[in-house]
Amino acid sequence: MLFFRSEERVREWCRAHDSPVRPLVPIDRLWGLATTWYATRLEPGSRRPKPDEMRAIFAGLGLTGDFWDPLADRF
Amino acid sequence: MDFDLQVKLAIYRHFADTGIRPYTANIAARVHATESSVREAYARLRTQRVIVLEPDGETIRMAPPFSGVPTQHVVESGGRSYFANCAWDALGIPAALHEPAIVRSRCEQSMEPFRLAIGPDGPERSDWWFHCAVPAARWWDDIVFT
Numbered sequence: 001m002l003f004f005r006s007e008e009r010v011r012e013w014c015r016a017h018d019s020p021v022r023p024l025v026p027i028d029r030l031w032g033l034a035t036t037w038y039a040t041r042l043e044p045g046s047r048r049p050k051p052d053e054m055r056a057i058f059a060g061l062g063l064t065g066d067f068w069d070p071l072a073d074r075f
Numbered sequence: 076m077d078f079d080l081q082v083k084l085a086i087y088r089h090f091a092d093t094g095i096r097p098y099t100a101n102i103a104a105r106v107h108a109t110e111s112s113v114r115e116a117y118a119r120l121r122t123q124r125v126i127v128l129e130p131d132g133e134t135i136r137m138a139p140p141f142s143g144v145p146t147q148h149v150v151e152s153g154g155r156s157y158f159a160n161c162a163w164d165a166l167g168i169p170a171a172l173h174e175p176a177i178v179r180s181r182c183e184q185s186m187e188p189f190r191l192a193i194g195p196d197g198p199e200r201s202d203w204w205f206h207c208a209v210p211a212a213r214w215w216d217d218i219v220f221t
Contacts, residue, residue, distance in 0.1 A: 001161035001207045001221065003189050005182035010206045013184040019208045027166075027191065027201040034166035035197075038140050041171040042087045044080060048124060054211065072212045 023067055032061045081106045082116040083125055086138050091172060094155040096135045096143030127218055136219065140167030152176035161221070162205050169193040 004010045007024060014021045025033070036057050040046040049057060051070040058068040066072040085105040089097035099117075103110045114133050120126045127137035135143045137160050142148075148159040150168040152175065159165040162180065169176035178191040182203075192199045207221070214221045 001163045001205065002183040003162045003165075003180050004204045004206055005185055005187050005189075006202075007204065009182050009184040010204060013206075014208070016184075017208070022207055022210075025205040025207075027198055027203055027205065030163060030205040031166055031170075031193075031197050033163060034140075034170040037163070038167035038171040039173070041140070041167075042084070042091060044076065044084060058211070067210045070211045070214075072210060 023063065023065070025063070029061055029063070033057075033063075036061075078106070078108070078112070079116045079119055082108075082113055083120055086126065086135065087141070087171075090138055090141040090157070094157045096138075096141075099133050124215060124218075140164030140171060147180055149179045150176050151179070163207075166191075166193070166198065 002013075004013065010024060011021055013019075037049075054070045055068075058064065082102055085102045086097060089101055089105070099110045099113050103113045106113065117126065117128060117133060117135075121128050125138070126135055127139075128134060129136050129143075137143060140159050140163075142158040142160045142164070144158065146158045146160065148162060148165040150157040150159055150165055152169055152172055157168050159168050165178045165180055169178070175195065176193045178189070178193060178198075180189040181187060182189060189203060191201055191203075209216075209221045
């Protein structure tokens, strides 16, 4: 899970590492992920989301498809 | 409060207060328990994927979003510096602390420095990108690589 300056830098990195290019996430959407995942992490009621909850979180941020499905079996 | 929850909260409070990982003795002192019982709680928390331990079974490698080891992802907030496990966690630290922060990292391809200010309403505008090479279903196959 890394930062990149541009889409081209992502493609270069993926070529260099023989890795497929995955969905790109802009910084404002990454902030949505970060707050959803971690905003309560220091509080007693915090817990890791379950797989179906993860799906809902990703979908709520527009991150859909098998790549974001924690139960996908095609990988 | 459940003992494992006390240990978990003590780990997170230590990271938040100091920016570095705690020794087992630090946590034992915070929860008024023996180091042995804390180590046993660590093992259970690891099974639940709450923390990641080093091979010695008691040194904390990750308490996401906090990293117990130096990384390229550094968060400055409240006069302290924190290491994050990954790009996601770099934004996760200010989200967890609910404090303004500066995130410093780099473009992993060009090595260009990345600096992002996080304010009360979230990050400043940025045209940088986040990319994850590992699908969600495989994240915990090797969480350190992910």
